[in-house]
Structure formats: structure tokens, C-alpha cells
Amino acid sequence: MAEEVxxxxxxxxxxxxxxxxALKLKGIEFETVLEDLASKSPLLLQSNPVHKxxxxxxxxxxxxxxxxxxLEYIEETWKEKPLLPEDPYEKASSRFWAKFSDEKLLxxxxxxxxxxxxxxxxxxxxALENLQFIEEQLEGKKFFGGEKIGLLDLAIGWMADMVxxxxxxxxxxxxxxxKFPLLSAWIEIFADVPEIKESGAPREKLISKFQAIRDxxxxxx
Amino acid sequence: MATSDVKLLGAWPSPYVNRVQIVLxxxxxxxxxxxxxxxxKSELLxxxxxxxxxxxxxxxxxxxxxxxxxxxxxxxxxxxKNGPSLLPSDPYDCAMARFWAAYIDDKWFPIMGELRKAxxxxxxxxxxxxxxxxxxxxxxxxxxxxxxxxxxxxxSIGYLDIALGSFLxxxxxxxxxxGVKLLDETKTPGLVQWAxxxxxxxxxxxxxxxxxxxxxxxxxxxxxxxxxxxxx
Numbered sequence: 001m002a003e004e005v006x007x008x009x010x011x012x013x014x015x016x017x018x019x020x021x022a023l024k025l026k027g028i029e030f031e032t033v034l035e036d037l038a039s040k041s042p043l044l045l046q047s048n049p050v051h052k053x054x055x056x057x058x059x060x061x062x063x064x065x066x067x068x069x070x071l072e073y074i075e076e077t078w079k080e081k082p083l084l085p086e087d088p089y090e091k092a093s094s095r096f097w098a099k100f101s102d103e104k105l106l107x108x109x110x111x112x113x114x115x116x117x118x119x120x121x122x123x124x125x126x127a128l129e130n131l132q133f134i135e136e137q138l139e140g141k142k143f144f145g146g147e148k149i150g151l152l153d154l155a156i157g158w159m160a161d162m163v164x165x166x167x168x169x170x171x172x173x174x175x176x177x178x179k180f181p182l183l184s185a186w187i188e189i190f191a192d193v194p195e196i197k198e199s200g201a202p203r204e205k206l207i208s209k210f211q212a213i214r215d216x217x218x219x220x221x
Numbered sequence: 222m223a224t225s226d227v228k229l230l231g232a233w234p235s236p237y238v239n240r241v242q243i244v245l246x247x248x249x250x251x252x253x254x255x256x257x258x259x260x261x262k263s264e265l266l267x268x269x270x271x272x273x274x275x276x277x278x279x280x281x282x283x284x285x286x287x288x289x290x291x292x293x294x295x296x297x298x299x300x301x302k303n304g305p306s307l308l309p310s311d312p313y314d315c316a317m318a319r320f321w322a323a324y325i326d327d328k329w330f331p332i333m334g335e336l337r338k339a340x341x342x343x344x345x346x347x348x349x350x351x352x353x354x355x356x357x358x359x360x361x362x363x364x365x366x367x368x369x370x371x372x373x374x375x376x377s378i379g380y381l382d383i384a385l386g387s388f389l390x391x392x393x394x395x396x397x398x399x400g401v402k403l404l405d406e407t408k409t410p411g412l413v414q415w416a417x418x419x420x421x422x423x424x425x426x427x428x429x430x431x432x433x434x435x436x437x438x439x440x441x442x443x444x445x446x447x448x449x450x451x452x453x
Contacts, residue, residue: 050324050358062313069319076312088298089284095291100272133272 005030006058008044010037012201012209014106014158015067016055021154022071024195026078068098071151083151097137097144098155105130106158112174113166113210114217120172131180138182142189153190159183160191165206169214227252228280230266232259234430234438236387237289238277242428243383244296248303290322293383307380314366318373321362322384329355330388333395337439349401353408359385360409367411371418378422386419386429393432394439 007023007030009016023030035044035054047056047063057064057073064073075083084091108127115123134156137144144152159175164187167173177184190196229245229252231238245252257266257276269278269285279286279295286292297307309315332355336348366373366381373381396403406413419425 059313064313064316064320066320066323069316069323072319073312073316076315088295089281089286091298092286092291092295095294096286096288099288099291104272 003029004058004060006033007031008033008035008041008047008056008058009054010035012206013054014162017199017201018067018154018157019055019057019070019074020199021157021196022074022083022151024199025083025149026074026081028074028078068102068155071098071154075151083145083149083154085145085150094144094150094152097134097152100130100133101152101156101158105134105156109159109163109166109174112172113170114214116218127174128179131175131183135180135183138186143186149190149193157190157196160187160196161200161203161206163187165203165210168207169210226282228255229253230255230257230263230269230278230280231276232257234435235276236391239390239428239430240289240383240387241277241279241292241296243378243387243425244293244307246424246428247307247378248296248300250296250300250303289387290326290380290384293380297380305377307374307378307383309374309379317362317366318379318381321359321366321373321381324355325359325384325388329359333388333391336395336399345399349399349403352403353405356403356409356412360412363411363415367415372415378419378424382415382419386416386425389416389420390429390432390435394435397432398436398439 005023005028007016007019009019009032011034020032033041033043035041037054040052044054044056045052047058048054048065051065053065055065055067055070057070059073059077064070071083084094104126108123108130111123112120112127137152143149144156163175167175175183175187191200227245227250229238229241231241231254233256242254255263255265257263262274266276266278267274269280270276270287273287275287277287277289277292279292281295281299286295293307308318329352332348332352336345336352339345339348362381363373367375370376372378373385378386392403404413404416420429
């Protein structure tokens with residue numbers, strides 16, 4: 001049976017980008033369906049009635065939602081070029097830090113970038129703490145996955161272009177090289193991997209988008 | 222690795238800890254249980270889970286594993302020869318189990334937390350409605366995942382049974398305290414029967430705390446919060 005793989009995504013969603021990376025790294029052909037979240041398509045609403053969010057992977061007509069669930073699904077369905085380590089402890093560790101990235105790291109970094117003045121100073125404390133935890137995970141490693149990219153690299157990969165865009169929009173350097181040498185090095189080599197490099201959203205478009213979001217937050221003060 | 226070097230840091234009322242206890246029992250793993258007294262946090266807990274400082278923490282050898290559903294998968298993988306796999310072998314069925322477990326933890330159970338804190342009747346009514354709607358979704362999930370069998374996992378207890386089932390004590394406690402039935406046989410008959418089966422299962426029944434005991438814990442926590450609020 002011919003495989004039919006569709007990815008419902010938006011042009012900028014970092015959660016959807018992880019899925020693009022996984023599919024490309026595994027050499028899986030797929031069709032992109034671009035969504036406008038202001039006007040959700042019947043396909044999206046039908047495929048993800050519970051959350052009505054992107055990304056959704058539709059494999060031979062069957063939808064899978066929630067990016068970390070999708071990554072595990074891809075890993076189990078297409079077993080070549082594994083993204084997860086074989087060792088159960090290392091696997092658990094990857095899963096733990098991927099969850100940490102979504103539940104703690106990303107929200108704390110986001111808060112720094114939408115805040116102003118004193119609130120931003122306060123928001124820096126947990127963000128820097130969380131970044132330090134992640135920095136430590138890179139000890140003795142090239143990628144979070146070791147010698148090769150793994151699931152955790154994809155989960156944290158939003159840092160690779162998103163953080164520099166946010167830094168440019170706010171003028172605040174969050175990941176300073178002297179404080180986070182391993183993370184800084186990782187951002188460079190991750191961003192340079194061909195499948196990652198060719199997938200990014202246009203930088204200028206991202207900058208405009210986040211500038212607008214930040215201005216909107218500042219205006220609500 | 223010897224199973225005698227397995228430790229579980231836990232607290233008996235925690236549904237997240239109960240998940241791990243159920244799985245360790247299902248897989249016949251010997252372990253040392255270390256009850257953590259609330260609200261203090263032991264040095265071992267802080268060292269083993271510096272990120273969240275929460276239970277459960279499984280310590281295998283000297284390696285800590287945190288976050289209940291990650292621990293459940295870890296145990297399933299390490300002791301894979303002890304009984305059936307907790308996750309379905311079909312990748313799509315497996316994704317569904319993971320999806321619904323994430324829904325329960327990220328969306329559904331937090332509603333119960335809000336319900337406990339809610340003061341006004343209107344807020345409580347809205348939350349009860351949301352919780353009930355969520356259970357209708359889970360009823361549909363049950364029918365799809367169980368495929369006519371006893372559990373979400375099919376013939377035997379699986380990952381999603383454990384993810385939802387661990388909250389049954391708290392759901393019952395909530396029903397008793399509020400006088401509102403959440404698991405209603407007219408709305409979610411499949412889940413009601415599943416809940417009875419799950420709670421009376423040999424492996425589960427000695428692990429899940431009695432709702433009455435959970436009510437006592439809740440009253441104690443509420444009293445403490447009140448005391449802290451009035452003393453400031």
C-alpha cells in the first residue's frame with residue numbers, strides 16, 4: 001500500500017517544525033498542509049477535535065496529535081535511523097528533558113521575551129535556571145542524542161532559531177556564550193545540520209511576527 | 222540488574238505514586254518503598270529530583286527516574302519479560318494511549334484541582350461541566366481502545382488504564398465531598414464498569430487509597446491552607 005503522510009502545520013509553529021525535522025531525518029516523504037489558525041480548516045477540526053491545534057500527523061488517513069506523541073509514533077512506525085537511545089535509562093532521560101523543555105523551559109523563556117522592565121528581570125531567574133539544567137545535559141556530548149541527533153535535540157531544537165529571533169526583537173542576550181558554552185556550541189551545529197537548515201521559517205518573517213506579539217503585550221500594560 | 226536495588230520515593234495519597242506502585246506490582250518487581258512525609262522534602266528527594274523536587278521518583282541502582290508516566294514506561298521496558306507490555310504493540314494504538322494519558326494529565330485532572338479550589342457556585346458548576354465533558358471524551362476513547370474488552374489495554378491492564386485509574390480514589394473522594402456524581406452510568410456507562418473492574422483488580426485494590434482516607438487528607442490540607450492564609 002502506498003504510504004500517505006500528511007503534516008498539518010503552520011509556517012511558524014516550533015512544535016510542528018520538530019515533526020518536519022523527524023520526517024526529513026528519517027527520509028519519509030510527506031505532504032504539508034498549511035493552516036491558518038485564525039480560520040481553522042475542517043481537516044484540522046476533524047483530525048484534532050480535542051485540542052484543535054497543530055501539528056497533526058495524518059498517516060494513511062489516521063490522525064495523531066501532540067508533538068511529543070507524534071515523535072514517538074514516527075519512531076515506532078519507521079524504525080530506521082532511530083531517534084531514541086536503546087538503553088531504557090537513556091530513553092527515560094530523553095523523555096524527561098523533552099517534557100521539561102515543553103513544560104518549563106519554553107514557557108520560562110517565552111515569559112522573558114514578552115515581559116518588560118522589572119517583570120522581565122524577575123522572569124530571567126527561572127529561565128536562566130532552566131537553561132542551566134539543559135546546559136548540564138550536554139556535558140561530554142555533541143548533540144543531546146550523543147554523536148547523532150536524537151529526539152531530545154528535536155524537542156529542544158526550537159532554541160536554535162527562535163532564541164536568536166527573540167534576542168534580536170528584545171535586544172536581550174539570553175544565551176551568553178560564557179555562561180552557556182555548551183548550549184551555544186550546540187545551537188550552531190544543530191542549526192547547521194542540512195535537514196534542519198533547509199526547514200526553518202524565513203527569519204525576517206519570524207522577527208516581524210514576534211515584534212508584533214511583544215508590542216501587543218507591551219500595549220496591554 | 223538485581224531487583225533488590227529498586228527504591229520508590231512516594232507518598233500514599235499521590236495518584237502519581239500509585240501509578241508506579243501498580244506497575245511495579247504488575248511486573249512483580251521487588252522494591253523498597255520510602256514514604257516521604259508531607260510537606261517536607263527529604264535530602265534524597267531533592268538530590269534525585271532537583272528539577273521538580275516531587276514524588277514519585279524511582280531509583281534503580283543509583284539512577285533516578287522522574288515523572289510518573291516516564292517511570293511507568295521505564296519499568297515496562299526494563300522488566301519487559303515480566304508479563305504483557307503495558308503499551309500496545311501497534312504504533313497507532315500506542316499513540317492513542319499516549320495521547321489520552323497526556324490529555325488526562327495536562328487537561329482533565331487539572332480541572333479537578335481547580336474544582337477543589339473554587340469558591341463560587343457558578344465557577345464550580347462550570348468546572349463540573351468541563352470535567353463531565355472530558356469524561357465523555359474518555360468514554361469514547363475507552364470504547365475505541367478497549368475494542369470490546371475489559372480494559373483500555375484490552376485483555377489486561379495497560380498504560381492508559383493506569384494513567385486514568387490512578388485518579389479513581391480522588392474522583393470518588395470528590396464525588397462524596399461535592400455530592401455530585403462525576404462518573405455517571407447514564408453518561409459514561411463503559412467507564413463506570415471499567416472503574417469497578419479496575420478498582421477491584423487484585424493488583425490495584427491494595428494500592429489505591431480509600432476515598433474516605435483521601436477526604437481526611439484533603440481536609441487536612443485545606444485546614445493548613447486556611448491557617449496559613451489567616452496568619453499572614
